[in-house]
Amino acid sequence: MKYKSVTGTRDVLPEEQPYWRLIEKKIAEITALFGYQRVDPPIFEETSLFIRGVGETTDIVEKEMYTFRDKGDSSLTLRPEFTAGFIRLYLQNGLHMLSKPVKVFSVGPVFRYERPQAGRFRQHTQFNVEAFGEQDPAMDLEVMSVAWQLYAELGFQGLKFQLNSTGCPACRPHYIEKLKQYYQTHLHEICEDCKRRLERNALRLLDCKVASCQPVIATAPVISEHLCEDCATHFTHLRQHLDLLQRPYTINHKLVRGLDYYTKTVFEVWAQGIGSQNAMCGGGRYDGLIEQLGGEPTPGIGFGSGIERIILSMKEQKLQPELLPGPQIVVAHLGPNAEKMAVETVFKLRSSKIPALMTFGDRSLKSQMREANRLNAQFIIIFADHEVESGTATVKNMQDGSQVEIALPDLVSHLSK
């Protein structure tokens, strides 16, 4: 085969379309229910937007971005995430002048040059929700609930939030310092990756998966005990809201986000039978990011959820969407005059909004019927010599096998019943 799809990309075939249609429908319904408006930023932006937005020390920026120069020698990058582009859109189009919060969402492809594995691709489709300009913990609850409701309506069982606070510039540095000090006293016990993390991204130490690191993690200082008063109060109120709604959650001290810009709330939604690596979504608050990208100091919170992962999980959990409807009518024909009648009829049916298709070529009636059967047609209309002479159509019900002869002028009204 000469051409094949690029590593880490995939084709969505007809069999999978019902999943996509269902998820798109639920997204449209739920975002409307919560009052979020759709925006669609372009899929590439100036590279510097992502470098500043995502944070300089993460792998995403260092080696995972699809960065290229265009013919004008501008450095552009296929978006590796949504948030930075959203903020640019928000600032550029004056959405920041609207009353707060400004609540938006989008669905579309994002790109990262990673090694593909289960539920991970170089191009994947992300559902992203953001709320700008509101710091009330009830805002956090609302954004989290959008994600929750999507998975609940798709039929996932045993949903649970994983929740943590990652602090703010006032308190996090102190915590990180404590964490580093602690790890300095356990250097001989930790893995090589963790030694690297200690220098680069100390919070990441906490979700190391190496067995020998687990005892060290277990007795490490916990961030929720080192929050400043502002962050601690915010966290407490969010938990009270979750309790109020009786939404199950686990305080997960090991839950940290890879991107530098997160502050306070970080969360994931887990579903039954799905491991921590298959969190349905990841999100959190980023109260400093908008200012960092050139706006007024503005709080923000959002999440991203990979559609391919949702579908993967739906398949694992045997959550099947309804099949998309097939054509109702197949028009079969034997002989050249009959084919002309078939052509006219199939167009007439479609203009009456009846889904119809005709068979092509000179084929036996048997094979045309097989095709109708395969397509799950409700009716097959047969044209041959007899129908041509009498100006009628033979209409056969594919479910019960009954058939009637209908005068052509009455055909549409007969089938509309």
Add this chain to the structure above:
RNA sequence: GUGGGUGUAGCUCAGUUGGACAGAGCACCAGGUUGUGGCCCUGGUGGCCGCGGGUUCAAGUCCCGUCACUCACCCCA
């Protein structure tokens, strides 16, 4: 970037210690009913056995390389 597994028909896979034209099921096409589907039966289309090199009288089978897929790590949705 690191490590493990796997590459044979459109799909799922068999191919015995290297040995004769490379197989099955499903799918597709045709016939069994020259105007009637699903079930059944018969036949057919379809493979440089991922690619390149090597060993050998002989390679789908063994060796090396490479690419791809896949799982895990790193990182992250």
